[in-house]
Amino acid sequence: MSAEWIRPRTLQEALAIRSARHVRPLAGATDLYVRYRGIAGTLPALSEAVMYIGHLNELTAISVHEHQLRIGAAAVYTDVAAHPATPGILKNAIAELGAPALRNVGTLGGNIGNASPAADAVCTLYALDAQVELASLGGARRVPIDAVITGPGQTAIAEDELITAILVPLGYDSFSFYRKVGTRRANALSKLAFAACGEVEDYTLGHLGVAIAAVGPTVIRSRELEERMRGADGRKIANLRNELIAGYLALVAPISDQRSTAQYRRWVTENLLIEFLDRCLPSNLNGPQ
Amino acid sequence: MRRLLDVLREDCGLTAIKEGCGEGECGACAILIDGRVVDSCILPVGAAQGREIETLESIRETARGRLIVDGLSRGGGVQCGFCTPGIAVTIEALLRENPNPSEYEIRDGISGNLCRCTGYQQIVEGVLYTAAETRERSR
Amino acid sequence: MRHKITREVERVDARIKSRGELPYLADYEFEDRLYARVVRSRVARGTITARNTPALPEHYHYITADDIPPEGKNCVRMIQDDWPAFAEHEVRYYGEPLGLLVGPDRDTLAQLVEQFESAVEYREHEAAVTIDEGLALKGGPVHGSDNLFADLHTRKGDPEGALKRSARVIEREFRTAYQEHVYIEPQALVGTRENGMVTIYISTQCPFYVRKAVSTALGLPPDDVAVVQTATGGGFGGKENYPDVVAVPVAIAVAKIDRPIELILDRMEDLKYTSKRHPSRVRYRVGLDETERIIAVDVDMVLEAGAYESSSRVVLQRGMFSSNSVYEFPNVHVRGRAVATNNVPSDAFRGFGAPQGLFAAEMLMTQIARVIGLDELTLKQQHLLKQGSPTLTNGRIYEEVKLPEMLEHVRRVSGYDHKRAAYGLGLGRGIGISLFKHGSAFTGNGEQEIIKARVRIRKRADGRPELLVANVEIGQGVLTTFRKIVAEVLDIPYSEVVYDNHNTSQIPDSGPTCASRSVAIVGYLLQEAAKKLKGRLHEPGEFEVEQVYEHPAHLHWDAESLNGDAYPSYAWGVNCVEVEVDRVTYEVNVVGVWTAYDVGRAIDEGVIRGQIIGGAIQGLGYAGLEKLENARGRFLQHTMADYCIPTSLDYPNVDYALFDNPYPYGPFGAKGAGEVVFDGIAPAFGSAVQQAIGCEIAQLPLTPEYISERVHGTDRTVHTQRKTHTAEPQPVASSP
């Protein structure tokens, strides 16, 4: 079962191959080579042709345009975290993602492509209102991250498309709150993760993103509940608190698996909402008291 | 596409690095690619094309490599030894990046290397020694 | 004053290991080597109705029970012969070997394994996979008529009468779960034929165990099989008996095919199919008199043994004998059962039953203290064993018990008294102390009747002494400590001592590398042998001196009634763990670990420190992190990503102190140290967590999930065992 290995020289070539035939894109391989791993000395049990894209300069660049950070889909975590414009909350998520050896090869494109409900970087990208650039020979489109990931392991990426970049609006994180609840302190997968960030102006809440991972089939984000918080000051948040907690808890649908239990995930989600609404938001809306 | 680990161990005879898990969790197979630490058990060899690979076989012959071996050996950083080559490689990457790491930075740096014997403390002490000696000697 | 042998030296194997120059099994080259893969059952319990063996490509072999020579036997001999090398008609656990595929190409083998396993048809039976299901004979007995591999009792005084007389009876139940060894080098061996002999190169703690198992299966005299231990990347008990299970099928294949055959378990196979620590259920009924002194203890301990007996009977004994921890109670009854289930057989793991017994006993004491309104340590001190005390098996504590000064030390350096008082109850912080002991060497008369250790030292022609023993380096440092012992007697540098022969054909059987016995028992024999050599090193030519184990005359043991001196000596420990429990996530943050040990005399402080810290971190993993659940006979956490062992960021530095207490029958006074360093961490952690969350805990591991249930008061297991006259659980203090 020796799967074919394709190494395009340019993004253009990669897209041409993608439009011509079925190939599996591969960047850091930290998901694919674990999922299809065999034993020592054997080939991964991958039957599809693999197209390596980790070396394509067009995909590894990180740059700033106006108020947007453009992160190449195949930029490795270490480089993303090191970039001066990377929002703090994304840096925090990366600092707790895997271990150094993993961060030196793993990519945001892979985290999105893998579409795990427990993906840490993806969770933060939800909160940051990131968009995903999907390109094919026909051109590029920009899709909000929550529209790209459609279910566990499922994406809206077309057969002929590649993720080329992740576009992160800058300035959406004048405050942020990130908490990964992992299976252990380091090199851990998430039992759940909670990412929230936004803007505060004149003691009221501007833009806001709240994302919770591993408590449903995809990362949970509710624009409706966020809309209710927009423009709120500390007092209003306090008044809305119970409604918001109930609103979020109605959206989560955690399961029990080998990493944790549904009940635990629910309780901790509730606790994290309380932390966020009772501590994090007030301290940012009212200033330190 | 074969795993880089198999190519290094079986074709190149570079057996200093070990396979402890084959799933990127334990760090026993750590090598450096373009100076950065990577687990070779989940890396297709094609991903290393055109890039510089360093294994413990070369690192141990450098000045700092010898001090890394010293640091691990003096104070009990080695027990069964199976994790040790991967840890030595990881320490090299850590010290290249950060010649004066704090205890926390060392613990963070080796957090992808599982050791079931030592409990890590003596490895951390060994790295502090290596870092201090390296700085001392390069003065 | 420390004896000079305690002074730390550089381990002899440290540099070659950190340079990556020491070959482990997978690093060896064998000409014409073939690879092997195990074909396994895909049901936990069933009758094989059709094998439908697929056709084999050329150069491939399928080895089954049919290939066992007529003189041989389809078994992996351990204490019993019940564990078959290959299942023939019935399968008793998921992953049980049915055959061995052998051939030149690993990719082809991988495909064949899939074909062969999926071709087998079974009539599946209802499987019993927990202690309770095993005791209830779910699906009918797996073993015998009652599912019990062992049902043992030991009795002291009049426990029944004393319980009746008691003013108060307190009952508790504790459960502990599996633990997987996760030695970083998986199980690995190459079988071959050398000089006409079946020869096994293997990563193992016990080369003579492998030889016994292989020679039995092949029907050969033991001397016709050679076993060579290769550098072993960790064992912790996991390479005590399990290597036999992989070696026997390979040996059968070698006998037939006559080529070198390599079998290295992939990590996932190793996690799924190798032995684990025994899960346990321990129930206590404790009687107190009017003055609140404990006068009677009735213990019912059940260990989950899995599908075959392996070493469960002996693990059970150590568990039973640990169930009173370091306390003297006048009237005691302990019943111990090893129950059969449809899981992979449980087996040796650092501590060997003691961690289960000690966790239960130490938690029990904390909970009794709470019920009667006494400080934990005060209650413990009231009942502490001392020199001359009878043990629960009516043996005696012969040595001085240094626990009081060790406890004093740990209280002081940890700030226990102040913190315990200041942290209150259920406020998120806690600190706990455990006291414990670990018997050195085999239980009862094992050393005398079963092992009969024998060592030799050869004076080589070049004048250097060479150690001929069967004990092996698995990371615990014997290559260094044995050399130091002999060098110290002979007054030569330890680097002069040769110790590199690990071939059973060339060394005497000094017994397995386990049970904290290597230094305590074998080291002593080496010391005595070296004394015979002293003054003779200049004699010309080559000659050997020998030393054979003799049981100290003051020790008595009755194996029938489990009465007498269960162990010749004990290592003692005091552990203190401080924690913070996160109110949001219920995660436990370990803030500090302080330890004190009496291991007799340390042969090398560096080696002992390595044991202490490594044991503590492994113990913390057992206490709070390492969750291994089994559903329908299959382990749910079968990747390293899901079975989580501690990383460098999980736990803080470990403080330690050694209390010198030389033991007359140990080398330079040394006792065992390899296991005591694991035993006491979990109960210290448990006591700290109880204080932090303000309610009792009753199981291991103390995962955030379990803690969240306790805090929310939804966990039922603790309440149901309560009798009316015991205390109600404390109110939940940290509900968010």
Ligand SMILES: Cc1cc2nc3c(=O)[nH]c(=O)nc-3n(C[C@H](O)[C@H](O)[C@H](O)COP(=O)(O)OP(=O)(O)OC[C@H]3O[C@@H](n4cnc5c(N)ncnc54)[C@H](O)[C@@H]3O)c2cc1C
């Ligand atoms: C030891 C270890 C620890 C880990 N820890 C974490 C953790 O803490 N948190 C976490 O979230 N994840 C973790 N992971 C999972 C994994 O590392 C991440 O999901 C990583 O981001 C995947 O990136 P990659 O480039 O390696 O993916 P790959 O394996 O290369 O690809 C993953 C998937 O995405 C597709 N893909 C990749 N790039 C593109 C593209 N440009 N366009 C279209 N499709 C694409 C691939 O076809 C594949 O389906 C861990 C993995 C390991 C082995």
Ligand code: FES
């Ligand atoms: S063998 Fe590569 S990380 Fe474990």
Ligand code: FES
């Ligand atoms: S020394 Fe044994 S695993 Fe690290």
